[in-house]
Amino acid sequence: MAEEKNNYDKITESLSDVINAVNLLNEKIDKQEVRLNNLEQKKDAPVPLNQIEATMPQSTSPESAVNQNDVQSTPSVRKQNLEENIGGKWFAKIGIAALVLGVSFFLKYAFDQGWIGETGRVIIGILVGLSLLIIGEKTIIKYSTYGQITS
Numbered sequence: 001m002a003e004e005k006n007n008y009d010k011i012t013e014s015l016s017d018v019i020n021a022v023n024l025l026n027e028k029i030d031k032q033e034v035r036l037n038n039l040e041q042k043k044d045a046p047v048p049l050n051q052i053e054a055t056m057p058q059s060t061s062p063e064s065a066v067n068q069n070d071v072q073s074t075p076s077v078r079k080q081n082l083e084e085n086i087g088g089k090w091f092a093k094i095g096i097a098a099l100v101l102g103v104s105f106f107l108k109y110a111f112d113q114g115w116i117g118e119t120g121r122v123i124i125g126i127l128v129g130l131s132l133l134i135i136g137e138k139t140i141i142k143y144s145t146y147g148q149i150t151s
Helices: 002-044 049-055 062-072 074-113 118-139
Strands: none
Touching: none
């Protein structure tokens, strides 16, 4: 009986800890929502003309203005690089791996079933190798990013 009461006390204590943690998380969420709303209101508010003039470059040469604009846009460049890495490189590597695995399993099945003999295997290897070389040389200029995927 005393052991059951001890277990009951432990469970209620654990539940109260969980409830406290959930309440703390709810408070954090509420604070984040308020902060997000404030940021969205600031974003939608019109920027005064004197602030725009203060942020404009002082130099009159077009080259220096372009360089300063490039420096100011670095966060978007970083985001674009991340998107290019995920979309251009990671998915390309996953697609290549899936294609290679699919073709290799199909060829293994064809070899096991006797559909392709030894001479056919050698001919297929030579034709595929030559065609990949030719396609690679012709498309490397147009698709240089995909032709030179690095790790």
